Amino acid sequence: MKNFKIKNDYKNFVKGLLSLNYLVIAPKYENGILKFSKIKNAAEILSPSEYINTVSSTKEYFFPQTEPVIKFTFEGKEIFLKDVEIGKKPKVVLGLRPCDAASFSILDDIFQYEYKDEFYFTRREKTIIIGAACESNDESCFCTTTGLAPDSSQGADLFIEKNNEEEYFLRAVTEKGERLVEQLIAEVEELEEEPKKNPLYEKIEKQIRKKIDLIEAKKWLDNNFENEKWEELSSQCLSCGSCAYLCPTCHCFDIVDEVNYNSGVRRKNWDACQFDLFTLHSSGHNPRDTKAKRYRQRVMHKFKYYADRFDKTLCTGCGRCIRACPVNIDIYEVVKEFAPLVEQN
Amino acid sequence: MNSISEIAKKLLDENRVSAVVGYSIGSLPNKTKTVIVKSSQQAEKLIFNNLCVNNLAIYLTKSFRLTTQKPVAVVMKGCDVKSVTGLIQEKQIEREQVFIIGVKCNGVSEDGKNLSPKCYSCKLQTPKMYDILVGEEEEKNIEFKNPFSDVEEFEKKSLDERWNFWMNELEKCVKCYACRQVCPLCYCEKCIVDKTVPRWIEPHTSKSSNLSWHITRAFHLAGRCTGCGECERACHHNIPLSLLNKKMAKVVYDNFNYQAGLDDKAKSPLADFKFQDKEDFIR
Incomplete structure (x- = not known):
């Protein structure tokens, strides 16, 4: 795959993208918080050096918090169904960190497991992912544990990095990405040689929380469905669900019919396994009736069940759940309770 | 030690x-x-x-x-x-x-x-x-602020400005209900948003259904919220819930000269009535 130099500055490159009539989504401060939002002009763009990561992930652009899946009307005893249109405008999601870009290969697996979710995949196909290597980290980041690094391009179509002369360049990761760059010849120029690595990325990798051995973690989980640790690890949880709502890989949803007198809509709404209603049956029975059982589900799903099924971890180490938890339940510390660190040279 | x-x-x-x-x-x-x-x-x-x-x-x-x-x-x-x-x-x-x-x-x-x-x-x-x-009490070097000062400031804005401000803020809500979960006074075993027969508040996020939730939450805490700020701290979208709560507290204070959380023998204004009440619906 090819590499391209950004000729002028980063803002000009974004200007080029906007002129191609893409809907550009990138980190932007709105009402005091940094989140992925629509960019109206290039002046609003933050360069990859200006932020660590956003409060919420990009999943809402592929799997929205609420999404109509079908509409219906009644006439007498007859029901008429109407399909829902999915936005057709091509999008570019720009400036995702490796921990967010990597979430797509994880979500793609589940959204086509047994059934292909056309809502998710229509958006995926219409969207080009431009990742950006991390130029800083904070105490919550632990991507190396999940096999990533500050400069992992996994999941991206294009990836922005700095070479050792502090100049930004684009790495084409997929053909889809390469085709986009070809439309931006005024802004980019193909590089003939592989750019020299900027030492910054290695430095950041070393600052990140030390790598935990997730193979050992899984072995422990395989044998400890019943363990008093679950109670101990979750007793202070307030079941607020912030962890799941901010997680780039949590994907559980609830299906609800919202019905008026003669019409209605069936919606997919985000849901979270830490809520007691999540598994409550209409009979009143709740198979996960304690916080210990619900927290066990969260950890098992991330580090065991998903690994059993897809050979992947349902976590990218973005640290959002750690930053947001009001009582400081820290999933990295939790996993470290039952798995060793990886020896590093 | x-x-x-x-x-x-x-x-x-x-x-x-x-x-x-x-x-x-x-x-x-x-x-x-x-x-x-x-x-x-x-x-x-x-x-x-x-x-x-x-x-x-x-x-x-x-x-x-x-x-x-x-x-x-x-x-x-x-x-x-x-x-x-x-x-x-x-x-x-x-x-x-x-x-x-x-x-x-x-x-x-x-x-x-x-x-x-x-x-x-x-x-x-x-x-x-x-x-x-x-613990030891240290001398506080903090300038004391009237607890309602930000509400008073906000009240000076026009109705349109206030409406737009809240619609803009509430639009960010993703209905995770973390605000409810962390609140010590939100202890209902079944919250109104979780009731389905009938469905009082739609579960999806939209301007109107987010507004329904936040108005209901704030009303339910009127005269009860002690201002601990946990809801606002838990809100990862930084919705200024304390401002809404304080407005409720101010209405209760102005009308009933009552502040929540100071007297365990007192009856909260919204949990009490008097036969002399000027509103006759309550008698």
Whole structure:
């Protein structure tokens, strides 16, 4: 795959993208918080050096918090169904960190497991992912544990990095990405040689929380469905669900019919396994009736069940759940309770 | 030796409490971790410092089942004790079910740098109610702010400005209900948003359904919210919920000269009525 130099500055490159009539989504401060939002002009763009990561992930652009899946009307005893249109405008999601870009290969697996979710995949196909290597980290980041690094391009179509002369360049990761760059010849120029690595990325990798051995973690989980640790690890949880709502890989949803007198809509709404209603049956029975059982589900799903099924971890180490938890339940510390660190040279 | 951990150890050794709820060193430099200590060996991890911003009164509510057999001990600042007063007033717990380890507080911080907004209008460095008191009161170098000053400022704006402000803020809500979950006074076993027959508030996010939720939440806390700020702290989208709560508190104060959480014998205005009430619907 090819590499391209950004000729002028980063803002000009974004200007080029906007002129191609893409809907550009990138980190932007709105009402005091940094989140992925629509960019109206290039002046609003933050360069990859200006932020660590956003409060919420990009999943809402592929799997929205609420999404109509079908509409219906009644006439007498007859029901008429109407399909829902999915936005057709091509999008570019720009400036995702490796921990967010990597979430797509994880979500793609589940959204086509047994059934292909056309809502998710229509958006995926219409969207080009431009990742950006991390130029800083904070105490919550632990991507190396999940096999990533500050400069992992996994999941991206294009990836922005700095070479050792502090100049930004684009790495084409997929053909889809390469085709986009070809439309931006005024802004980019193909590089003939592989750019020299900027030492910054290695430095950041070393600052990140030390790598935990997730193979050992899984072995422990395989044998400890019943363990008093679950109670101990979750007793202070307030079941607020912030962890799941901010997680780039949590994907559980609830299906609800919202019905008026003669019409209605069936919606997919985000849901979270830490809520007691999540598994409550209409009979009143709740198979996960304690916080210990619900927290066990969260950890098992991330580090065991998903690994059993897809050979992947349902976590990218973005640290959002750690930053947001009001009582400081820290999933990295939790996993470290039952798995060793990886020896590093 | 930390005196909170000594007290906790003694309470647990003497079998007087089922657990001690308190704070320990967190995993991040600007956070403390909430811990529920059940054995005296673990008591030594209990600490108190300016990062202990959480209101631990939430752990006294029924869903935590900590007070069923024996009382539970909780480490509390002056502001947190107000929530206990509320829970006693509303018959959620008996005074005897909680052992309050009161701490003299000199202000707390959510980020390790700035004082929490709630501390600027706090007059309760020493809790009003406690079973044992620890800590030293330092002279406060904080300029006291009228608790309603930001509401008064906001009220000066036009109706349109206020409406647009709230619609803009509430649009960010993703309905995770973290605001409800962390609130010690939001203890309903079944919340109105979770009721399906009938469905009072639509579960999806939209301007109108987000507004329904937030108005309902704020109304339900009118005259009950003690201003601990946990809802706002838990909101990862930074919706200024305290402003909404304070507006409710101000309406209650202006009309009934009542402030929540100060007197466990008082009746909250919205839970009481008088035969002399000027509104006849209530008689």
